Amino acid sequence: MIKYIVTRISTKHREQVLNKPVSESVQDRFTQSTSKFHFMNSATNNSLVKYCLRIADSSLVLGQRLGEWCGHGPILEEDIALTNISLDLIGQARAFYTYAAQLENKGKTEDDFAFFRDEREYYNLLLTEQPNGDFGQTILRQFLISTYSYYFYSALKTSNDSTLSSLAEKSLKEVTYHLRHSSEWLIRLGDGTAESHQRVENAIDELWRFTGDMFDMDEVDELLIKEGIAINLASLKEPWEKKVKEVFLKATLKFPENQFMIQGSRNGKHTEHLGHLLTEMQALPRTFPGAEW
Amino acid sequence: MSNSQWPLWEVFTQKKSGLPFEHAGSVHAPDKELALQNARDVYSRRNEATCIWVVPSEYIISSTPEDMGSFFEPSNDKIYRHPNFYKTPGASFE
Amino acid sequence: MHTPTEQERETEFQARIDRGEMIEPKDWMPERYRKQLIRMMSQHAHSEVVGMLPEGNWITRAPSLRRKAVLLAKVQDEGGHGLYIYCGTETLDVSREQMIDDLLSGKAKYSSIFNYPTQTWADIGAIGWLVDGAAIVNQTALAKCSYGPYSRAMVRICKEENFHHKQGYEILATLMKGTPEQRAMAQDSMNRWWWPSLMMFGPSDKDSPNSGELMRWKVKRHSNDDLRQRFIDRTVPQAENIGLKVPDADLKFNPETKHYNHGEIDWAEFYNVIKGNGICNRERLKARREAHQQGAWVREAAEAFAAKHKENMIAA
Numbered sequence: 001m002i003k004y005i006v007t008r009i010s011t012k013h014r015e016q017v018l019n020k021p022v023s024e025s026v027q028d029r030f031t032q033s034t035s036k037f038h039f040m041n042s043a044t045n046n047s048l049v050k051y052c053l054r055i056a057d058s059s060l061v062l063g064q065r066l067g068e069w070c071g072h073g074p075i076l077e078e079d080i081a082l083t084n085i086s087l088d089l090i091g092q093a094r095a096f097y098t099y100a101a102q103l104e105n106k107g108k109t110e111d112d113f114a115f116f117r118d119e120r121e122y123y124n125l126l127l128t129e130q131p132n133g134d135f136g137q138t139i140l141r142q143f144l145i146s147t148y149s150y151y152f153y154s155a156l157k158t159s160n161d162s163t164l165s166s167l168a169e170k171s172l173k174e175v176t177y178h179l180r181h182s183s184e185w186l187i188r189l190g191d192g193t194a195e196s197h198q199r200v201e202n203a204i205d206e207l208w209r210f211t212g213d214m215f216d217m218d219e220v221d222e223l224l225i226k227e228g229i230a231i232n233l234a235s236l237k238e239p240w241e242k243k244v245k246e247v248f249l250k251a252t253l254k255f256p257e258n259q260f261m262i263q264g265s266r267n268g269k270h271t272e273h274l275g276h277l278l279t280e281m282q283a284l285p286r287t288f289p290g291a292e293w
Numbered sequence: 294m295s296n297s298q299w300p301l302w303e304v305f306t307q308k309k310s311g312l313p314f315e316h317a318g319s320v321h322a323p324d325k326e327l328a329l330q331n332a333r334d335v336y337s338r339r340n341e342a343t344c345i346w347v348v349p350s351e352y353i354i355s356s357t358p359e360d361m362g363s364f365f366e367p368s369n370d371k372i373y374r375h376p377n378f379y380k381t382p383g384a385s386f387e
Numbered sequence: 388m389h390t391p392t393e394q395e396r397e398t399e400f401q402a403r404i405d406r407g408e409m410i411e412p413k414d415w416m417p418e419r420y421r422k423q424l425i426r427m428m429s430q431h432a433h434s435e436v437v438g439m440l441p442e443g444n445w446i447t448r449a450p451s452l453r454r455k456a457v458l459l460a461k462v463q464d465e466g467g468h469g470l471y472i473y474c475g476t477e478t479l480d481v482s483r484e485q486m487i488d489d490l491l492s493g494k495a496k497y498s499s500i501f502n503y504p505t506q507t508w509a510d511i512g513a514i515g516w517l518v519d520g521a522a523i524v525n526q527t528a529l530a531k532c533s534y535g536p537y538s539r540a541m542v543r544i545c546k547e548e549n550f551h552h553k554q555g556y557e558i559l560a561t562l563m564k565g566t567p568e569q570r571a572m573a574q575d576s577m578n579r580w581w582w583p584s585l586m587m588f589g590p591s592d593k594d595s596p597n598s599g600e601l602m603r604w605k606v607k608r609h610s611n612d613d614l615r616q617r618f619i620d621r622t623v624p625q626a627e628n629i630g631l632k633v634p635d636a637d638l639k640f641n642p643e644t645k646h647y648n649h650g651e652i653d654w655a656e657f658y659n660v661i662k663g664n665g666i667c668n669r670e671r672l673k674a675r676r677e678a679h680q681q682g683a684w685v686r687e688a689a690e691a692f693a694a695k696h697k698e699n700m701i702a703a
Contacts, residue, residue: 060452066447068457070462071439072674075299076470077320079439083463084334090456093623097452111451127386135685184326192688193694199482199684277447284450285509293450293508293558298484299686301477318540319474321483323689335467335624338460339547358414 056096057124063089088174127210137203143182160228190251210259304332306342412478419691433497435469475536509576515555517584533605588615
């Protein structure tokens with residue numbers, strides 16, 4: 001008789017992972033790297049805080065968007081898959097916020113960063129805040145960002161900052177799957193029916209203008225690149241384009257050329273979508289300031 | 294609206310390398326890559342697997358309840374196939 | 388060779404059940420057993436999937452990142468549970484598509500509890516603790532049911548469901564340790580969810596038409612009233628533990644029976660919600676219909692792709 005495998009231990013494991021404050025799970029990495037804070041000057045430190053917030057904000061906002069799909073997916077299996085991606089992203093956000101709080105050393109928590117900053121203080125990539133649209137738009141958005149994150153974390157793994165590099169290593173495993181999942185879906189939608197092809201073409205038309213924002217750099221990057229902490233985003237552009245072209249080709253989709261790019265996330269400039277997303281997300285903690293949940 | 298549905302696949306998971314694969318359940322998927330991904334997303338949410346097999350359900354060949362007597366009862370009386378049939382203390386490698 | 392008559396087969400079937408044997412998909416079974424299982428299992432699967440909606444209502448508004456992750460994982464689990472049970476039901480020769488059609492057309496039922504709205508964050512705690520608590524009592528019993536695929540799905544589900552119950556209780560316990568507003572929020576939620584949770588076990592045994600047959604087939608192992616009592620006995624001390632008041636003036640521990648006596652359940656409300664007059668009946672079905680309809684082109688695209696690339700279908 002066919003039997004179900006026993007999952008008791010792993011169920012407990014999931015509880016532990018979910019319940020554990022992120023601060024614990026990355027604590028060992030902090031302990032290893034705490035000593036270097038003495039050598040890090042305040043400009044570097046401030047830049048690194050902002051760098052972490054950028055990464056965390058993008059992960060959180062995209063995770064929040066994917067969370068909107070939960071219970072509404074096109075088929076139950078895919079509903080579950082999108083939530084897995086959302087959970088990975090929220091986990092990444094928590095880890096990078098926690099590191100930012102540690103670096104900033106003002107007693108803040110991951111939740112202070114997530115719930116008590118306004119949209120002008122959010123640095124997430126413009127692409128992440130774009131509405132889900134139909135499933136085609138969600139998959140395209142996921143594919144474009146996962147491709148970016150894949151090369152980003154691959155490079156960040158070599159950061160001089162040991163915490164960043166170990167967080168990058170963990171995140172890379174997750175986004176590698178996100179990339180596989182979204183590529184395979186994009187190929188099926190692009191090369192599926194006439195309707196699905198058209199829907200993805202529409203999504204490209206809608207979202208492509210936000211892709212330039214991903215490679216934008218400012219003085220934060222400049223300073224941290226000098227220290228060997230951050231990575232040169234310009235160097236990601238070529239592999240990113242190559243991968244996108246490769247998958248678009250399989251998906252029978254046209255790669256857009258010479259399009260105008262909308263930028264601004266580095267300075268907290270956003271489309272109007274972000275404000276609504278944050279209002280919804282932050283409502284409860286802001287209604288009851290100081291409350292524990 | 295589509296009235297058909299994606300084919301059904303049976304999912305087998307291996308908890309750890311070296312352990313046998315066990316039936317975990319099924320998923321619907323249009324092809325083998327998405328079957329594998331769906332199986333991963335549905336049946337290893339709690340670290341339950343290090344390897345997954347997926348098989349289209351229609352390719353599972355099962356014996357039938359009618360086969361039960363002729364298939365399995367003949368091995369019932371071959372107790373000499375079991376080590377505890379032999380009363381030889383000290384001869385075991387275990 | 389003697390071909391057994393329908394009557395002989397039924398007698399043998401009942402004998403197998405009485406010996407405690409499990410029934411597997413290819414085994415002979417009375418048509419009525421198959422029908423009843425399809426009804427129960429699909430209703431159960433639909434409840435899991437529709438149940439994603441009231442809790443999903445708070446995913447984007449969870450008050451901390453930890454709570455957001457836990458809630459997402461939990462609602463996702465409900466989807467997984469629905470999936471396990473749909474697959475289990477498919478072994479009875481009914482397609483998932485058919486079951487979903489029956490849900491969307493209103494022919495098939497799902498648990499009425501999910502037609503109540505989640506108005507506050509505390510409701511997420513109440514659903515985990517009370518609704519999932521009641522579900523665990525039900526499902527633990529079903530894990531021993533006579534149909535193999537249903538029983539196996541329940542074993543898996545019960546293991547996962549315990550985390551849901553605990554996280555719900557933790558939400559309420561945290562609120563009860565919080566500000567006066569938070570405590571009021573928790574108590575209000577308790578007041579709204581207590582009675583509907585008791586109704587989840589179904590009508591009293593004397594008014595439950597299917598119970599006798601299902602018990603004889605060991606699909607159900609305990610009566611509705613017994614399971615309800617078990618839930619109350621376990622839950623009342625937990626409520627008292629964190630200072631929540633059970634909204635039942637007649638609730639009293641009976642030292643002789645060692646059970647809590649409880650007040651009358653308002654069955655008129657129960658039947659009213661079943662009839663479709665709950666606050667959220669329409670919205671729940673509408674949400675499921677929309678998800679299904681808007682997903683149609685996606686499912687078709689993947690099918691079309693598979694047809695074009697046959698090498699992706701089976702081992703190439």
